[in-house]
Amino acid sequence: MNLEKGKFAALLPLIVFLVVYLVTSIVLQDFYKMPVLVAFLIAVVVGFVQYPKSSFHDKVEVFSKGMGDSNIMLMCFIFLLAGAFAATSKSIGAVDSTVNFALSYLSPSLIIGGLFLIACFISLSLGTSVGTVVALSPIAVALNESVPGVLALALAAVVGGAMFGDNLSMISDTTIAATRTQNVEMRDKFKVNFFIALPPAIITFLIYTFSGAVSDFQIHDQTHEYSIIKIIPYIFVLTAALAGLNVIWVLLSGIVISAAIGFWGGNLNVWTSISSVNEGMTSMFELSITCIMIGGLVGLIRYQGGIDYILYQVSSLIKSKRGGELGIAGLTALVNFAIANNTITILIAGPLAKTIADKNGIDGKRSASILDTTSCFVQGILPYGAQLLAAVAIAKHQVTSFEIIGSLYYPFLLALATLIFIFLKKK
Numbered sequence: 001m002n003l004e005k006g007k008f009a010a011l012l013p014l015i016v017f018l019v020v021y022l023v024t025s026i027v028l029q030d031f032y033k034m035p036v037l038v039a040f041l042i043a044v045v046v047g048f049v050q051y052p053k054s055s056f057h058d059k060v061e062v063f064s065k066g067m068g069d070s071n072i073m074l075m076c077f078i079f080l081l082a083g084a085f086a087a088t089s090k091s092i093g094a095v096d097s098t099v100n101f102a103l104s105y106l107s108p109s110l111i112i113g114g115l116f117l118i119a120c121f122i123s124l125s126l127g128t129s130v131g132t133v134v135a136l137s138p139i140a141v142a143l144n145e146s147v148p149g150v151l152a153l154a155l156a157a158v159v160g161g162a163m164f165g166d167n168l169s170m171i172s173d174t175t176i177a178a179t180r181t182q183n184v185e186m187r188d189k190f191k192v193n194f195f196i197a198l199p200p201a202i203i204t205f206l207i208y209t210f211s212g213a214v215s216d217f218q219i220h221d222q223t224h225e226y227s228i229i230k231i232i233p234y235i236f237v238l239t240a241a242l243a244g245l246n247v248i249w250v251l252l253s254g255i256v257i258s259a260a261i262g263f264w265g266g267n268l269n270v271w272t273s274i275s276s277v278n279e280g281m282t283s284m285f286e287l288s289i290t291c292i293m294i295g296g297l298v299g300l301i302r303y304q305g306g307i308d309y310i311l312y313q314v315s316s317l318i319k320s321k322r323g324g325e326l327g328i329a330g331l332t333a334l335v336n337f338a339i340a341n342n343t344i345t346i347l348i349a350g351p352l353a354k355t356i357a358d359k360n361g362i363d364g365k366r367s368a369s370i371l372d373t374t375s376c377f378v379q380g381i382l383p384y385g386a387q388l389l390a391a392v393a394i395a396k397h398q399v400t401s402f403e404i405i406g407s408l409y410y411p412f413l414l415a416l417a418t419l420i421f422i423f424l425k426k427k
Contacts, residue, residue, distance in 0.1 A: 005312050006306060006307065007306065010051075013043040014306070016043050017297075021034055044293065044300070059300060062302075067299070072291055075180045078176050079287055080284050081248065082251060083280035086127065086283075087277065087283065088255050088277055090276075091273075092233075092265065092268060093267060094258065097227050097228075098121065098125065110209055113208040115140065120164045120165055121165070122136065123162045124168055125234030126234075127165070127175070129163055129379075130390055132165060133387050133390045134390055137390070139158075140158050151395060152403040152407050155395060156407035156409070159388060161410070162387060167376040170190065177343055177347050178346050182367050182368040189365050193368075196414070197373065200413035201410065203413055237250055237251070237254045240254075287343065291347055294347045294348060320360070322422060322423065324362050325362060325370055328349075328357070328367055328371060332349045333375075335348050336378040341379070342379035346372065370422070373421075374415075376411070376414065377414045380411030384401075388404055
């Protein structure tokens with residue numbers, strides 16, 4: 001099939017978005033000062049006024065159809081449910097119990113490696129890397145008070161573990177976006193992705209465990225209160241999703257189980273549980289609206305020939321499945337470096353990656369895994385990314401992002417594992 005050459009000028013809305021977002025962020029030295037929704041709105045306006053000979057009515061129709069795409073709508077619904085589950089489980093003390101349970105059984109020599117494993121489990125359960133960093137960074141700060149000089153290492157363990165779960169969790173924004181844009185089941189993507197992410201995690205754990213940074217550290221008689229029953233919602237969500245239960249039923253069941261435990265333990269009543277569900281869904285509104293805006297903008301760019309242009313240019317460089325997978329990884333990395341948000345990166349690059357995968361016979365499970373692992377690698381090492389900025393802020397700027405990156409092994413090993421995954425694939 002011959003590809004249309006498309007029009008480079010049709011990419012102007014996306015270029016405007018990147019310029020507005022990047023230039024503003026660099027000038028203000030704050031990558032979260034410019035609201036991403038406002039930047040997308042400016043880009044949409046550019047798309048509407050571009051090519052004035054085209055019917056404005058047609059542009060609005062195309063934009064509206066892009067916003068209302070069934071995959072976009074389902075993704076937004078899943079985001080809302082994921083937010084509701086995260087808030088409800090947190091309100092019953094599930095996060096604190098999970099952290100304290102793990103800390104209760106850690107030996108001194110395993111404190112950094114153990115912190116990494118705790119971060120892996122919590123982010124795998126919560127589906128949020130930033131939430132994991134916020135929950136565990138205070139522990140890293142407290143550890144530094146007992147063993148001065150290990151703050152950067154401890155924070156690196158937290159951030160690395162957070163990115164592990166963000167990459168694999170069934171309720172992670174990136175997992176949801178990657179599987180929906182590539183039209184594959186989460187369970188299938190997990191099976192492929194797991195064997196990419198596990199070796200780097202094991203190696204990272206061994207590095208932290210045998211680094212000897214806290215070999216003389218002794219845990220004094222500290223009590224870490226926890227309740228096993230409060231950890232059940234996370235265990236259920238993980239096992240149910242792996243068993244193949246539809247993610248909507250997984251999340252709905254997780255919310256009900258969390259609320260039931262809250263009622264039983266006296267942490268929740270009818271109205272506080274409703275409030276938690278509402279609060280969780282509300283926290284996902286901006287991301288959901290952003291998804292809808294991106295769907296409309298991509299539809300508009302496609303209508304005006306921008307997607308055809310990229311496909312034509314990328315296709316001219318791709319000669320094999322391996323080349324297609326490298327193209328997907330490279331495209332994902334470039335977008336993520338530009339906008340410093342791995343979920344939005346996948347939402348932008350995902351539809352194009354799907355087209356590249358279909359054209360080159362790449363299995364959707366592989367393209368979804370490459371999208372997710374590449375975005376998590378880049379996001380994990382960005383000094384202006386939310387994860388590192390949150391860690392530095394909680395540490396009250398006792399360390400810099402670059403000091404943490406110096407001990408941040410997991411994302412780099414994940415990138416290496418992704419390349420091995422691509423190059424070991426037969427042509």
